[in-house]
Amino acid sequence: MKLYNSLTRRKEIFTPRFGNQVSMYTCGPTVYHFAHIGNLRSYIMEDVLEKALRWEGYDVKRVMNITDVGHLSSDADEGEDKMLKGARREHKTVMEIAKFYTDAFFADCAKLNIKTPDVVEPATNCIEDYIDMVTVLLDKGYAYAAGGNIYFDTSRLDKYYVFNDFAQDDLAVGVRDDVEADDNKRNKADFVLWFTKSKFEDQALKWDSPWGVGYPGWHIECSCISKKHLGEYLDLHCGGIDNMFPHHTNEIAQSEAYLGHKWCNYWFHVHHLNTNDGKMSKSKGEFLTVSLLEEKGYDPLVYRLFCLQSHYRKGLVFTWENLDNAAVTYQKLLTRIAALNPDTGAEPDLEAVKPYQAKFQKSLDNDLNTSMAVTNLYDVLKGKGLTDADKLFLLADFDRVLGLNLLQGAEKVRKSAKTAQSGTGEYRITAPADADPALAEEVNALLLRRYEARKAKDWAESDRIRDELSGRGIVLKDAKDGVNWTKV
């Protein structure tokens, strides 16, 4: 598989250090609020990457942290503590906030078919590991104490800005209008490893350390949690592109200073999702979450498809119109799959499907070209010489990577189509193909009663049913031999 490596800034053939074993690390969420769909774009694409590697036969071990302490609102150690801010907002304790939003995060992931990593580690579980790493960094001369905090000394490194060649002066690290610059830092780019002088009097979570009671800086958790579960060498590190600096840059600085050797070979960064007004999390004042998508009637997997339709290294523009297009595409795709016969009893021809699998692999191997991989689904549907059994086999196989619930979705369409053809031989009731099966059953039953009332010239009952349906947004359109309905 060829992947773009942010560290070398070119596409490279992905080769794990040890045979087919892949150690993969993902920066997890800071659990002080619901994840917005921009964050979730990264998790969807990382999920596809993990599944693609597994599909190709790699043995992947994936680890993710949960930031439940120490992440300040500016990534450069400045501003408010995010967890504390969440706790204040909701009049809860920090641990209650962490628990609630961790659960909410994984509930969103489940709806988006994002597999939970093999190891999920909350940052507050590993305090001893941070203290050990900071102690070693101090011993090796990579860290210093100042003003009660422990800082990483970036001037000790040959190259600190590993992802780009910015001149140090170009980066306003920690210097924003609304935050005070930290005078304790020897160099502008230095960052906190351990705080004991908290600006927050009511900082809820504090631990004993050799340097006084305090709490870890944000970046140290990923270096330590990765080392704890994946050892000294990491094959693949993932995250949103906004984490590249300073977070990932600092992770590399700490880890390699501590280990004394190169740490991670491949860095995978997912680009931003933006709305038309340039914001990542909001559209016209609405905070974009999976729950909001559901409230508006979208299947969360429509959002997954929307993400897959474009490349992870391109910015993606979110609009409701774009999402509507993805919803139509998804529904059409399911309807086409629903037209295949799952009950032929035939076995797939494993020779006939091979060229299609090879093509799909080529899409994945080309820097995870997911839009091409989605197109490969249509190649299968159009596939000449493929039986329905071959097609269904391939669609299920590709869906192990794409995660669009294609066969389950098609089954639902098939069921609602069956319901839609209820009625009698003389009077056919047709529900929309994408109708919720429970609703379709109910509406069709009412329409059949209306038909029978009309046959019996019971106009009052017939009108009552029509009014009830129209009150529920059901629009009727008479057809030659029956009625078609839609829901507005």
Ligand SMILES: [Zn+2]
């Ligand atoms: Zn991280």
